[in-house]
Amino acid sequence: xxxxxxxxxxxxxxxxxxxxxxxxxxxxxxxxxxxxxxxxxxxxxxxxxxxxxxxxxxxxxxxxxxxxxxxxxxxxxxxxxxxxxxxxxxxxxxxxxxxxxxxxxxxxxxxxxxxxxxxxxxxxxxxxxxxxxxxxxxxxxxxxxxxxxxxxxxxxxxxxxxxxxxxxxxxxxxxxxxxxxxxxxxxxxxxxxxxxxxxxxxxxxxxxxxxxxxxxxxxxxxxxxxxxxxxxxxxxxxxxxxxxxxxxxxxxxxxxxxxxxxxxxxxxxxxxxxxxxxxxxxxxxxxxxxxxxxxxxxxxxxxxxxxxxxxxxxxxxxxxxxxxxxxxxxxxxxxxxxxxxxxxxxxxxxxxxxxxxxxxxxxxxxxxxxxxxxxxxxxxxxxxxxxxxxxxxxxxxxxxxxxxx
Numbered sequence: 001x002x003x004x005x006x007x008x009x010x011x012x013x014x015x016x017x018x019x020x021x022x023x024x025x026x027x028x029x030x031x032x033x034x035x036x037x038x039x040x041x042x043x044x045x046x047x048x049x050x051x052x053x054x055x056x057x058x059x060x061x062x063x064x065x066x067x068x069x070x071x072x073x074x075x076x077x078x079x080x081x082x083x084x085x086x087x088x089x090x091x092x093x094x095x096x097x098x099x100x101x102x103x104x105x106x107x108x109x110x111x112x113x114x115x116x117x118x119x120x121x122x123x124x125x126x127x128x129x130x131x132x133x134x135x136x137x138x139x140x141x142x143x144x145x146x147x148x149x150x151x152x153x154x155x156x157x158x159x160x161x162x163x164x165x166x167x168x169x170x171x172x173x174x175x176x177x178x179x180x181x182x183x184x185x186x187x188x189x190x191x192x193x194x195x196x197x198x199x200x201x202x203x204x205x206x207x208x209x210x211x212x213x214x215x216x217x218x219x220x221x222x223x224x225x226x227x228x229x230x231x232x233x234x235x236x237x238x239x240x241x242x243x244x245x246x247x248x249x250x251x252x253x254x255x256x257x258x259x260x261x262x263x264x265x266x267x268x269x270x271x272x273x274x275x276x277x278x279x280x281x282x283x284x285x286x287x288x289x290x291x292x293x294x295x296x297x298x299x300x301x302x303x304x305x306x307x308x309x310x311x312x313x314x315x316x317x318x319x320x321x322x323x324x325x326x327x328x329x330x331x332x333x334x335x336x337x338x339x340x341x342x343x344x345x346x347x348x349x350x351x352x353x354x355x356x357x358x359x360x361x362x363x364x365x366x367x368x369x370x371x372x373x374x375x376x377x378x379x380x381x382x383x384x385x386x387x388x389x390x391x392x393x394x395x396x397x398x399x400x401x402x403x404x405x
Contacts, residue, residue, distance in 0.1 A: 023068035023140050024048040028058035028084070029102070030076040034125070038071055038102065041129035042136060055079030059087055062094060069139045071132075072119075074103040074110070082114065089118035098139035102127070111343045112357045116390040121353055124344055138325055138353065157268035159293040160395065163278040163286075165300040165310035170332050172201050173365060173375075174299060174358065174388075175277045176240065180374035181392040182273055183239030190233065190267050190274040192243040194260070194289055199245025201277065202234065206372025207242060209234040214246040216263075217255060224262040229270050238377055241271065257288035264292040280313075287320045295395065296327045297355065300346070301334055310350055328355040330391060335360050356391035359383055 025047045027035045035051050042049075050067060052058040054076045062070070070088075074081035081101065088094040098120040106124050114122055121135050162178075164171045172193070179189040193199035193213065202209050211232045220227050233241040255263075267274040276293065278286050290296055296317065300310040310329065317327060329352055331343065347354050361375075361384040368378040376385045 024050060024065075025136065026050045026052065026058060026061060026067040026070045028052040028055065028070065028076070028081065029073040030054055031073070034073070034102075038132060041132045045133065045137070047136075053077075055081060055084035055087075058084055062088065062097070066094060066097060068098070069120075069136055070097060070099045071102045071136075072099050074101060074105050074114075082110075082117070085114065085117050085119060100135055100139060102132075106344055108343050115354065115356055115394070116387060118390070118393060120394075122343075122347075135353075157270070157272050157274055158295075159264055159268050159274045159276060160295045160297060161276045161278050161290045161293040162297045162299065163290075163313070164280045165298060165306050165313050167280050169299045169301055169306070170334070170358075171299050172199065172204065172277050174297075174330065174332070175275045176201060176204055177374045177376045177385075177388040178392050178395075179240045179273075179275050180238045180376045181389050187272045188235075188239045188241050190241050190243065190271045191277065192263070192267055192274060193245035193277045194263075194286060195245035195277070195279050196254070196283070197246060197250045199247075199277070201242055202244045202247060204369050204372075204374070205236045205238075205240065205242065207234050207236060207244070209242065209244040209247055212244040212247050213255075214248070214251050216243070217251060217253065217259070220259070222256070222259065224259050224266060227266065229266045233270075236373075238374060240374075243267070255283075255285040257284050260285035260288040261292050264289050282316055290317075290322055291320060294326065296322055298327060298329045298350075298352075299332055300329055300350075302331050302343075302346070307346065307349055314350060314352065324352070328353045328394075330354070330356050330358060332358040333360040334362075355394045356387060358387050358391070 025042060027038050027049060029035045030053050039049050050061055052061055056079045058070065058072065072081045072084060081103065085099055088097055088099060099118070100121040100123060101114050101119050102123045102125065104125045111122050120139050123131065123135060162171050162175045175191050179191045183189040191201060193201050216224070216227060216232045233243055235241055276289055278290065298310055298313060300306050314327065318324065329346065329350055331346060331354060343354055343357065361382065364375050364379050364382055364384055368375040371378050376388045379385060
């Protein structure tokens, strides 16, 4: 058990001027050389380091004095990394601790198991120092946002945009199931279909909205700030409040970028969490809405065409000035067929975090739609629901808002 310190320091909050303590990083790896390699990669940022050579040592150190981030190897003596991860995520005191898996194990099943089990990220050795630095900074950014929250510019609530790399990847189903998992009796979740044409969310929830996005635009006369948003939301028993896309054709007129920004602001002022179901097509108003969001989730299928489309979509986000650190990918399996691309390829090709993996279960989705309720509520014990729940937990800064509301 070795403790090495590069010096306690202070830094500024990554999105503001607050002064906060420098982070402590625990590196758990049975290979002394790997521990030192990771420490050298990160020492320029001035972190304090704690080292452990196995899972049992890591757990003891964490219980004694929890670090800010854990870099955890999988293959270690006495207790392996996956077992240690499960122990940490099972305890209330360490459930929210960011754990980055750093290992040579490059198997889709193991990667999925770790991400579904609550790991914040998964890095495959050998890795470059710059990648390690970027991933640790991203994890610390989330921790700092939760521990030292900055005032929100958008009325206090959080907004997450969900969009597909290409059409037909299931963004609406994902948005509704995340909302169902996150919604509570005292804090409903908004879901807004930002689409110019007919949306399917109302059908999936067996709702018949009296008002929708087209109604809102017609009534607002260009001044959405004056509208009472509750009048345009349709309530579901799950706690989801839906702003439906046009139910009778298309929008009577195009939404202006300023209206899209105002719409996000109004939605976030009425709920702790708003999920935006955004179209794949690059509309200017969709751009305006995304730049107001705290996080952007890019949904991609595990096949070459979708992966290439996702790369183009990420390039588009850069031109839109979407914060790259706020973007994460979600891999969806639409069929049970074997995939020609593994998750490591997705992470490497897209150069962004993979937030979760959603397995294929078309029968469960059809049954849930027939029942007019999200899969996560209709069949809570299946693996598909577990994946939705794990993804909801991965959206850390949103979860913190819900817990502290």
